[in-house]
Each structure stands twice: as structure tokens, then as C-alpha cells.
Amino acid sequence: MGITAREEKILGIIETARGKRRKFRDQHITMAHGAGGKATQSLVEGMFVPLLGGSALAELGDAGAVTVDGLGLALTTDSYVVKPLRFPGGSIGELAVNGTVNDLAVAGARPAALSLSLILEEGLDAGVLQAEIEAVAGAARRAEVAIVAGDTKVVERGSADQMYICTAGIGRTDSRARLSPAALCPGDRILLSGSVGEHGTAIMLARDEFDLDADVKSDTRSLWPAVDALLDCAGPDLRCLRDATRGGVASVLNELARASSVAIVVTEERVPVAPAVAGAAELLGIDPMYIANEGKLVAFVAPAAADAALAALRSVPGCEDAVEIGEVRTEPPGMVLVHTGFGGRRVMDQLVGDPLPRIC
């Protein structure tokens, strides 16, 4: 059953569309535009990049590179609107620090300082606010970053939900780092720093909307120690790093397969998933590979350095379960393929919808 010319043409159209910069054509912003999948990408690539321009932004990394008087810096910004504010394993304050630190870390920059803007809803309990500021302070201390600037706005009751946190972070680009999303080469190995899906699942369960109780804690943590260990061990053999937040590991793999025009092949059974996460995900119909993490990175490493990098990663506290999950290949460019435990294959595409709103 060969492929006819017409079918070939249509497959070609799909594959071209997959690799193309996305257009933004929606009438309204929906929750999907914030979910980190295709809709987010169409908004960023179809509206922000064309209007804002700039070569650093065009790379669409977690942090942008800035050079000031010859000094390489990385700058990032993020906002946190998680609901509920506190959840098993963490809270919005801790998340804000770790999330910002991680965006710098995976850009190959040692986090130095953060700013903190608060948007507070009129009527917010002062004790709730104090607890979150303490959480910010604790996380900053553990991540060894300073909070050096801040701002506070209060909006009318109903104009925000309790509190939102916006941050900026700055770090010094590490001289050992040669990271780029376009640097992946066939043969590169893909490392994952631990089990997937904990943060998103913990938030979903903490929201109490689905009558499901399970023992799952957010994995929020600073990834700088892991990045430091990888840079130390693999240096320029480290092609790219990503923290697998919204959209999960699957979204990271898709983004980089497109950015480097390579194929990524993952062996499903190697990806660690905690039983409680797997169970909840099965009940909710969600693939753990698409669930957000707040303390897991994916590293793309040249083959020669891969084994040593994995060993280095495993020596970092919190990354003991790090594994190699797959490798980079040539064909088909821009796509992520999964070898299932059952012996079959499937395509792991980008998210279209919005599985878990307001998770970070």
C-alpha cells in the first residue's frame, strides 16, 4: 500500500505547517493561550515576536541574553497566578523564586538577583501575604539569590484572585555554557533529571474540583545545582537545557525538535512517573509527559559526554532518579516519536488544549 502522490502532497502540507512559524488568528484570548502549547506558541510567534522584534527574543528561550560592556548577562521575567496559593510541596512565593531562578539556570546563567512585584486583591488576609513573603525569603536563601527590588499594587476586590507575583531575574552567563535551542545534532542523548508530572498533578488535586485525593507533592526546587554539575562535567558538550514547566517534557521536546530541525525519539518506559501521578493522570485522562514540572530539566548532551553527564546529574540532591530517555535523530525533522513499552510507536505532538489552567 504505497503512498499516492496526492496523499504525499497532503502529508507534506502538514509537515510544512508543523515546522512553520505559527500565525495568530484567534478572536479572543482563551485559557489555551496560557497553557504553553500550540496556542501559546501562535501568540508568541504570531504576535509578540513580529511586533517586538529583536534577535534575542526570536530565540524564544526562557531567558534572553544581554551583553553590557562585554559582560554576558541573562535576563528573564515571569508571573505567577497559581490557584490555590498553597499546595502540597510548596506555595506561590516559593514557586516564584524557583521558577525565575530556573529560567536563568537553564539559559546557562548563574542566578544573581530577582525583583518582586506584587498584585494584591483588596481584602487579602495579611497573614496569607506574610506567609508568602516568608516563602519567597526562604526560597531565595536556598537558591542563593537576592531580592533587590520590588513593587506593590492593590486592585479592587474581584479584579484579581488573592495575589499574583511578577518577577524579573538576572544572572551572569556561565563561561562554560554554549547552549542554544538550535544546537541539537543527530546522536545527541536526552537526559531527564527525575520523575515527571508532580507539580501539575499536585495543583490539580489541591484545587479540589475533581473529587480525587492522592499523595502528590509539587517538585518545586532550584535547578541551578543540577545545571552547575552538568556544565562542570560536560561544558561545551551540553547542547541545550530546558526546564519542563507548562506543557511538560513533551512540549520541551517538540519545541527543540522544531528549533533544531531534528527528530527526537523517546523510549516511553524509561520516563520515571511516580505511581500516584500515573494513577491520577490515568483517571483524569492526562499523559504525564504533558504535565507541568517545577523542578525538572531536560538536557541535550553530545554522545561522548552523555554517560558522564548522567552520572554528574545523579549526584545532585533531588536528581537521583535522572535517566536517559532518548536521542536525537535526523528524520523526520521537527517531530517527536515515542517508542511505546508495548513495542509500537506514536507521534508525541504539542498540546492543543489546556489541561490545567493556572498552575504556575
Add this chain to the structure above:
Amino acid sequence: MRFVDEFRDAELGRALAAEVLSLVEPGRHYKFMEVCGGHTHSIYKYGVDDLLPANVELVHGPGCPVCVIPMGRVDDGIAVAHRDGVIFTCFGDMLRVPGSDGSLLDAKAAGADVRMVYSPLDALRIAKHNPDREVVFFAIGFETTAPSTALTLKRARAEGIPNFSCMCNHVTIVPPLRALLESPDLRLDGFIGPGHVSTIVGARPFQFLPADYGKPIVIAGFEPLDILQAVAMILTQLAEGRCEVENQYKRVVPWEGNLRALQVMAEVFELRPHFEWRGLGFISHSGLRLSDAYAELDAERRFGVPGVRVADPKACQCGEVLKGVIKPWECKVFGTACTPERPIGTCMVSSEGACAAYYNFGRFAREREVV
């Protein structure tokens, strides 16, 4: 890790794949329809068709309840969702199904309070927590899901929850199968029967397939090995010249079904004279509505929905795809105007939809060898 792991065992899978191969008559092309969207999902999730020779083709049937909801019903739902004070609840996949002017997700963005639930009981819980709001549950699904809705409606009445109602779009599996088989251009060699629907209705209702249409059917479970085994069983029937209803999923499916479920459905629902299916048109006695005894819980009666019939989009060929007459890529708008991000037809919406599945799997489905 999971208790079902033994059923996903790759080695057993290879052995079954070899058995399938030995049953295939060289040069013959086989077309089997898996009726249920759950099977379609398992097939893609585990890459089951990778283990089949290319001349054994699995066609995705009409058993995805989302894919068959017509535009008019979505529009009716959106109209109710926009009513003041309404909390509109439905299952996840339903949110993205396009009506004639946007989906429920668009309605949500435009201000309607639309919430995703996993069960009718979730919706009832929302009603209890929001006594000053009207909570409407947009019920979809085959006989697997209908008993859950029926039990929840009984519960709502027993607990006296006045602000809960149901917009019923439940459908039944046998009428659309008959409608498909009446279609002159259909060519199928056998059916993989829906395991969980059969848990409720039993295996007996499928006897018409061999009796009236001469097609074998094997009711199957949802583990990849179940599906491979069902394929082997259909091939065996064909090879031996048998044609009957077989039950691969005996561990769950009784021949008579779940009598209590059928009873509660009969109490709460009644058959509509006809119900419209996207792509298949009106099919007699294929849809359920609330019976007169439950009229006060019927959202259609409570809110007086517009009930406007909206024709399927002209360019969309979901009907032909559902019948297995054309392949997804043969549709005029497939992959160009109709994509998973901007679906025109429902086959592109649900991950169980044939078009979405083909769009995502593309040419990898075609690398298998022909025997």
C-alpha cells in the same frame, strides 16, 4: 507499576502479532472497524497498528460521542451556557467542538461560566455548592456513560437539588451501526466491538451484525493485547468461514449486560424518535432524552433551547470518514482548512477522532509492510 502491566507485555504482543500474521491470507486486504473511541485511543497510545501488517487496516468508527454531536446541539448548549446565573458543565473533549459560531471554550472566553467535569456527580456537587446558580450538565456518551447520568439524576431528585438539570445528548450504539451497514459504499470485513458499552448492554444486541449483515464482531477490552487478540479472533472467524458474535472481554462483559444499568436507564430516559448525528444525519431511535417522569430535571424543557438545526459544514466530509468510505486525507479540507488547532469537523476535534489521529500520526502509519 500498574496492575494491567501484564496485558501490555511487549513479548506477548509480539507473539500475538505473529499469530495475526499467520492468519492473514496473502494479498488480501482486510478492513476492520473499531467501533469505540476508547479502542482508537489505545491503538494510538500503544502503537498497536505498528504490530499489524499493512493490509490489515483498522477503520475508526462512530463510537466517539464527541465526534457525532451535531452543530445545532452545540449551539443549543452555548445558548444555555450564556443564560444569566447558569454554570454549564460538560466533559473535557466537548469544550472544543465547534458550533456554528465558536465552541464552548469560546463561550467561556466570552464570559459564560463553563466548567469541565469528569462525571455527572461532579456536576451535581457543583450544584450543591452553588445553590443560587442554575447548574446544567451537558450529558454526552453512549450506554457506558448514560447510566452514570441516570443515577445522578435520580440522586438529584432524591436529595432535592432544585438547581440541577441535564441537557441530554446520550446516544445508543446499535442504530448508527445499522445506519453504517445500510450505506451501499461501505466495505468492512468485521468489527471490533465496544468493550465498555457492552458491559452495560451485553453482547447480545450485536447479533444483528452476523445475522443481518454477515459481519463478524469480537467484543474487545482496551489493553493493547486485547485489541490484537480481537483482530486475531476476527481473522480466525474469516479463515474458518464462521461469522458470529465473540466476546474477547469476558472478564468484564456479560452476555446479558448489566440489567440494573439498563433498568435505571429505562426509568430516567426514553428514546427520541430520531436524533441527528454529525456526518450521518438523522437516525431513528438513536438518541435518549429525559423521560416525562424526570421532566423537571430536563434542561431543554427548563430553558427552552432554540433547537435550530444547523447543517454540517459543506466542505467537511466527516460523514464519509466515519463510514470509512474515504480516508481522512482524502477530505477536501483535511490538513489545510481543517487542523487540530482550527477544526471544522468533529473528527478533527477529539483525540479519538479519525482525522486528528491521522493528522498526528501521518506517514508513520504507512511504513508497515504488506503481506
Add this chain to the structure above:
Amino acid sequence: MSCTSTHCVTCGDDGVEMTVHTIDERNGLAVCSEAGGGRHTVQTALVEPVAPGDRLLVHAGTAIAMLEAGAA
């Protein structure tokens, strides 16, 4: 939900195997757990009587079949 990654368990006619923990007989409900330990309230009217330790096939918050011990 609806995309290639995640799918709607109810729309997809999924069944999840769960084990009965505690029973609320008067209301026809039981707290059940799936293999990973997650707990969920399930309507049991279609498979009653149930006892702690029984294994059920659950769809849309309702047990649709009782599973034999050792079978799936």
C-alpha cells in the same frame, strides 16, 4: 482533555480499575482507590452489594462492572 496528548476519559469510554475502601451504603457511594493510591468517590448502585477490597471497573464516577479477583 482534547488534544493528542490528553484525552477525555469519559468521551473515550475509558474504564479505570479501582479497589473499594469505605462504603456509604445509604447513599450508594464508596470511596475507591486506583493502583497509584488516588482516592475517588464512586456511585455503586449498578454493582451492589460491594465490600471493602472488591475491585470495580469505574467510568464517569460510576462503577459499571465488578471485576473477578485476579482478572482485569
